[in-house]
Amino acid sequence: MRGVTTLILCCLLSISSLSQTKWEKADKELSEKLNNGEISYEEYFPLSMTLAGKLSDRLSAYHKNKSKILNPKNEGLTIRFIPNKYRVNEYGGIYRKAILKNDSNSTYIIPRIDATIGNLNGFILIDDKWLPHGEYGKSSCGNSYYDETLGSYEQIEFELANGINVEGKIETKYKVTITIEGKVYESNEVTINLYENQYKRLTE
DSSP states (O other), rough: OHHHHHHHHHHHHHHHHHHHHHHHHHHHHHHHHTTTTTHHHHHHHHHHHHHTTTOSSEEEEEEEEEEEEOOOOOOEEEEEEEEEEEOOOTTTEEEEEEEEESSSSSOEEEEETTTTTSSSSEEEETTTEEEEEEEOOOOSSSGGGGEEEETTTEEEEEEEEEEEESSSSSSEEEEEEEETTTTTOOOOOOOEEHHHHHHHHHHH
């Protein structure tokens, strides 16, 4: 019985390995075409998603501005995506608008990395399970890290880039968490669109 179980596990691991190799091979071939000048970066970016099922493993939350909350409701510290508010760059990537709001009389320390907000992690809903997708980009330069004070009844507007396009046909949910002073805060859910191969790569 133990031998049969071992054989089944080996088969499953082999299938998983082959699937991963398939996606990595497709991405490698596209990268080689890019490096050889056969395709432009404008062509590589969408092809890496549609053909290789690539998803970025990094999040970048670009700090846009800080302002006072006009109508405080004492809801505490929250992080929320603004529904249907985003811009699309020239390569088809989305920058989703979101707000980190301190609707309280407390003061919080917000981790920063250059022009971005730190301590963020993303999650994609696949088959009723939240799969980790991306963490905040880290810097090799120690001077890039610093703290920003988010005062009482202040809010920070930011744009989240997570490498997900708008043109995929498979809809699912996405959310982020941010860790501030040791506590994890969870955002609301937004709808994202995945290409078929992105979905397959996540589920294989």
